[in-house]
Amino acid sequence: MKRLLLVMLVVTMVAAMLVGCAPKTPAPVDPGPGPTDPTPPPPPALKVGMVTDAGTIDDKSFNQGTWEGILKAAADFGLETRYLQPGGETTSFYLTEIGNLVDAGFNMIICPGFKFEEAIFEAQTLYPNTKFVILDGYPHSGDWAPAVGDNTVSIFFTEHEAGFLGGAAAAMHLKTGDVGFIGGMEIPAVQLFNWGFQQGVAYANANLGTSVTIKPENVIYQGTFYDVAAGQQLAATMYDRGVKAIFAAAGGVGVGVINEAKARASAGQEVWVVGVDVDQYSEGEYATGKSIILTSAMKGIGVAAYDMIADALADTFPGGEILTFSAENFGVGIPAENPNLDAAISAKVNELFEMMRDGTLVVSNEQGSLIK
Amino acid sequence: MWQLIVQIFPYAIAYTVPLLITALGGLYSERSGVVNIGLEGLMVIGMFSGAYTISRGGLPPGSAVWVGLLAAAVAGAAFSVLHAFACVTLNANQVISGIAINMVAGAMTRFLARNLTGSGNIQIMRGIQRTNIPLLSDIPILGPLLFRQTYATTWLALGILFLSAFVLFKTRYGLRLRACGEHPHAADAAGVNIYRMRYSAVLISGALAGLGGGIFLTTVSGEFSGTAGGLGFLALAALIFGQWRPFGILGATFFFGFASTIANVSQAIPELARIPGIVLKTFPFVVTLIALVAFSRSSQAPKAAGEPYDKGKR
Numbered sequence: 304m305k306r307l308l309l310v311m312l313v314v315t316m317v318a319a320m321l322v323g324c325a326p327k328t329p330a331p332v333d334p335g336p337g338p339t340d341p342t343p344p345p346p347p348a349l350k351v352g353m354v355t356d357a358g359t360i361d362d363k364s365f366n367q368g369t370w371e372g373i374l375k376a377a378a379d380f381g382l383e384t385r386y387l388q389p390g391g392e393t394t395s396f397y398l399t400e401i402g403n404l405v406d407a408g409f410n411m412i413i414c415p416g417f418k419f420e421e422a423i424f425e426a427q428t429l430y431p432n433t434k435f436v437i438l439d440g441y442p443h444s445g446d447w448a449p450a451v452g453d454n455t456v457s458i459f460f461t462e463h464e465a466g467f468l469g470g471a472a473a474a475m476h477l478k479t480g481d482v483g484f485i486g487g488m489e490i491p492a493v494q495l496f497n498w499g500f501q502q503g504v505a506y507a508n509a510n511l512g513t514s515v516t517i518k519p520e521n522v523i524y525q526g527t528f529y530d531v532a533a534g535q536q537l538a539a540t541m542y543d544r545g546v547k548a549i550f551a552a553a554g555g556v557g558v559g560v561i562n563e564a565k566a567r568a569s570a571g572q573e574v575w576v577v578g579v580d581v582d583q584y585s586e587g588e589y590a591t592g593k594s595i596i597l598t599s600a601m602k603g604i605g606v607a608a609y610d611m612i613a614d615a616l617a618d619t620f621p622g623g624e625i626l627t628f629s630a631e632n633f634g635v636g637i638p639a640e641n642p643n644l645d646a647a648i649s650a651k652v653n654e655l656f657e658m659m660r661d662g663t664l665v666v667s668n669e670q671g672s673l674i675k
Numbered sequence: 676m677w678q679l680i681v682q683i684f685p686y687a688i689a690y691t692v693p694l695l696i697t698a699l700g701g702l703y704s705e706r707s708g709v710v711n712i713g714l715e716g717l718m719v720i721g722m723f724s725g726a727y728t729i730s731r732g733g734l735p736p737g738s739a740v741w742v743g744l745l746a747a748a749v750a751g752a753a754f755s756v757l758h759a760f761a762c763v764t765l766n767a768n769q770v771i772s773g774i775a776i777n778m779v780a781g782a783m784t785r786f787l788a789r790n791l792t793g794s795g796n797i798q799i800m801r802g803i804q805r806t807n808i809p810l811l812s813d814i815p816i817l818g819p820l821l822f823r824q825t826y827a828t829t830w831l832a833l834g835i836l837f838l839s840a841f842v843l844f845k846t847r848y849g850l851r852l853r854a855c856g857e858h859p860h861a862a863d864a865a866g867v868n869i870y871r872m873r874y875s876a877v878l879i880s881g882a883l884a885g886l887g888g889g890i891f892l893t894t895v896s897g898e899f900s901g902t903a904g905g906l907g908f909l910a911l912a913a914l915i916f917g918q919w920r921p922f923g924i925l926g927a928t929f930f931f932g933f934a935s936t937i938a939n940v941s942q943a944i945p946e947l948a949r950i951p952g953i954v955l956k957t958f959p960f961v962v963t964l965i966a967l968v969a970f971s972r973s974s975q976a977p978k979a980a981g982e983p984y985d986k987g988k989r
Contacts, residue, residue, distance in 0.1 A: 359785070359795050359796065359900065359901065360795065361789075361794040361795040361796040361900075362796070363796065483943075520942075520943055520944065520945045520948065521943065523942045523943055525942070526952070529904070530904070530939075531895065531896040531898070531900075531904065532690060532895050532896070532904065532935075532939065533939040535895050535896070535897075536686050536690070536936055536939040536940050537939060537940060537942065537943050539686055539940075540682070540683070540686075540940040540943045540944060541943050543682055544943070555900070558896065558897065558898050558900075559895070559896065559897075561897070562802065562895070562896060562897030562898070565800075565801070565802075565897065566802060566804065566805065566897075569801055569804060570804055570805065586798065588800055589800060589801055590736075590800070590801070
């Protein structure tokens with residue numbers, strides 16, 4: 304009994320400590336007439352902040368990609384930057400960190416991830432003088448009705464096009480056999496990768512003489528972006544059951560997939576992984592010069608962040624708009640260098656990319672008859 | 676069905692081993708009377724030291740892994756000195772010290788990783804290879820289950836298990852250590868140095884938890900990212916479920932390992948996908964709860980676990 308009390312006491316204390324540590328919630332900006340200065344001072348210098356999505360800044364994926372874009376802009380334009388990692392993955396945690404950045408004078412905030420939708424919805428009215436960029440989502444109040452404020456830009460990517468290229472490349476490389484897909488959570492961006500991947504494989508089968516199959520049981524959403532062990536075990540099971548290449552769009556779960564593929568490749572088995580978001584070739588290295596990353600279905604998250612900062616500096620920030628980064632404006636694609644792909648396959652993939660750009664090849668962003 | 680079991684058995688064992696070794700660490704500590712909630716943090720320390728040594732140590736890949744595991748164990752032991760100092764020398768509350776270890780470990784290792792390598796995640800190029808053991812893997816039934824696709828660390832962990840069972844229950848050191856956890860005043864009266872015994876037990880516990888983190892790194896995750904995914908807490912649960920006995924722990928960790936593996940891979944196996952994922956995923960925890968309730972009357976917890984040793988108290 305005494306111990307139970309003790310444990311409860313400790314829990315309360317830790318909780319109190321955490322709450323105590325949390326910076327003050329920003330007081331809502333008074334919507335009424337503020338200090339009306341007849342001659343407004345020149346706009347302050349741009350300071351760019353970022354709040355991270357699930358995972359850390361070094362996730363070699365979504366957070367890191369965005370952050371690298373911001374850093375590149377900072378280097379080119381000489382800006383002050385900062386990122387904050389929220390204590391949890393809910394709107395209130397996100398709002399706290401956004402408030403902290405605003406309080407610290409950051410007047411442009413970039414949030415990578417669909418989970419920021421409701422936080423941005425509130426923040427854009429709370430801080431009307433701050434520019435917001437949300438990647439992979441649009442602000443709404445929980446009712447899914449888009450409400451992009453004048454100080455906000457929402458950016459989407461055509462993940463299905465990137466997935467298509469990855470699928471076609473994998474099919475052409477393997478020619479026959481099974482491929483699989485492991486996704487993180489079943490959210491739009493991940494689903495689009497999956498559907499695009501399946502269409503890419505189907506296209507290669509129909510037009511490029513391959514016969515690669517995707518079995519329904521080999522298309523999986525693991526359900527998290529962090530369960531490394533589950534990723535490793537799922538990949539092991541798929542490879543055991545004859546899958547030769549797995550497209551992993553799953554954050555930390557993908558780390559487990561890559562690790563399993565590395566172990567098998569070191570033992571001499573031929574297995575492949577198609578990477579996601581950024582060029583993951585170096586993640587897959589299991590010996591010098593050898594990697595199990597066949598290619599990567601990339602999203603130009605860094606490019607998007609960079610472009611928005613450049614626009615903000617040039618005073619052409621497209622506030623209120625929903626932008627789409629697609630093959631057409633080089634917002635998605637596969638890496639320029641794919642050491643594991645033959646030159647002929649690379650050329651063919653580039654050809655497909657060009658066909659997407661001029662509209663002769665259209666990748667559907669709907670599930671239709673595709674698996675999951 | 677048999678095919679299925681043969682297929683997932685090696686993965687279940689691989690998942691079990693880091694848990695087992697960490698829970699054994701907890702066993703030493705608690706048997707000596709020091710509750711160690713810091714197992715999770717000590718695993719993270721092990722993962723970090725292992726990953727850093729393997730990726731930056733400049734050793735050839737074959738031996739780097741083993742040096743990395745050694746580094747993980749040494750770092751875990753070194754870090755657990757903090758816990759021992761707080762709990763044994765300063766008589767601090769053991770639960771609070773353990774929580775502090777958990778909080779410090781994650782933050783400190785990530786900070787170090789960022790400063791030493793420029794990234795909070797450290798990848799290793801090559802972990803431990805799975806191998807089939809010659810001859811033994813051809814034994815019917817047992818061969819495919821136990822001797823195919825095994826990691827060398829699995830045998831190391833089993834070796835440590837048997838050694839621990841022997842040390843704790845068949846040697847003088849073990850008897851004294853257990854006496855410190857049951858009735859330290861009696862042990863003290865018999866001439867045992869309680870402080871020294873508890874220090875040694877906490878250090879062993881740190882070394883084993885660090886090694887557990889290192890094994891998780893080299894077999895499952897392949898990357899340090901500042902967390903052990905709650906495995907340390909699961910090890911603590913396994914320790915209680917296993918009733919503070921080495922082979923009880925083996926059973927409990929294997930149960931967790933097997934059940935979690937089935938839950939994880941069920942999505943990719945049509946025969947298992949018919950069972951809802953939520954049922955499979957919660958199964959080990961529901962069973963643990965039931966077991967804890969059922970065993971609560973006959974709990975074998977060391978009687979003095981959690982109590983700082985006060986010479987003057989009666």
